Amino acid sequence: MMRKKFGLLMLSLLMVCTVLSNVAPASAATKKIQVYLDGKVMSFSISPEIKNGVTFVQFRPLFEAFNYTVAYNNAAKRINANNGSTKIQLTVGQKSAYIDGMKTSLSAAPYITKGSTLVPLRFVAEATGYDVKWNQQNKTIHISTGIADSKVKAQVAEFFKKQQTAENERSLAKAMQLIHPDAPYYEEIKEEYRDQFLSKAKVVYSNVNNIEAYGDDIYATVTRTRSYISGPFFWDSVETYEVNLMKMPNGTLRQYDLYYEDYYYAAEDLIGTQVQVPADTEKAIMQTVNNQYKGFNEKNTALLLSSMDPSSLLYEMMQAMTDEGLLNAINFDMSAKFMSVIKYTGNTAILYAEETDKILKFDTESLYYLVKNKEGNWLIYDTVDISSVEDEFKYDVLS
Structure with missing residues (x-):
């Protein structure tokens, strides 16, 4: 009898274990969805729900966390939210909403449960512009407002410090370690760095600001100043651009893309400067630039190229253009x-010119960097167009 009782007990335990094992997945399936705002978990009186594959979130506490004022019209079942710059309106049961008066479609209609209105999660992203990500495996929603914390800001500052060091050391390996391997311009920037590192320069990254973080995507504006020291000539410049950094799996940042906001040549500050230049030297410098114009106008390739330094990239480009007709x-x-010489060192000069073309009907402002060769002839080594923004879409002879 004892053996039978033991057998029944074991059978009962096995049945209980089987029931519990069937209950566990049901518990996991009903796991509460958690919402994180800039990495911090939010509290809701009504948990987010999934219906027909659409995730719904409680509207009022979420948008109040975004500093919106929320008002509810009970008769019309309409919600109005306003943060001073954006107005949002949606109605229970309707698959449309209004953002600043513009109608937008919803993936599903808002509904009321337990006295609270729930709206499709996708609408949150459309209405706020914030980055919203749904993690199916962990049942979590991550919303990024773009506000970067002190840790992210410090990491961004450290990134540009490394970039500055790599460029001053002219280390291609270090510089490319900071570029994302999937960057759309990866090969182009590698070639650009190769050319850049032929010259010695002082590079300074400064004014790192407007830092925004959206998950693994971080945006920041930065100013890069490059000053010529030695080697092949380049124009001292001050560049301001927005950089898109991406966080790698190991937590480090890599540059994925950049968008220029302003590009300024330091030589522009010299315009209007009165410099002491021997009269015959000034005449020779201006004659070289005039020979360039004459070469263009008369389609005289020999004259055009004779005005340029054969060792310069400008000469190489112009020769290729003439060879191709x-x-x-x-x-x-x-x-x-x-015309005016705005800088003169004895063997080098910078000339500022206000130019026009009567056939193409355009005006430009240009800077010319000229060098004196062993024979004492002045030759154009490089030139840049510094025309104002309104002229930037006009035809440029060197484009």
């Missing part, structure tokens, strides 16, 4: 309305 396809009538 590109310059012969366009008629020019170029001349300078005004």
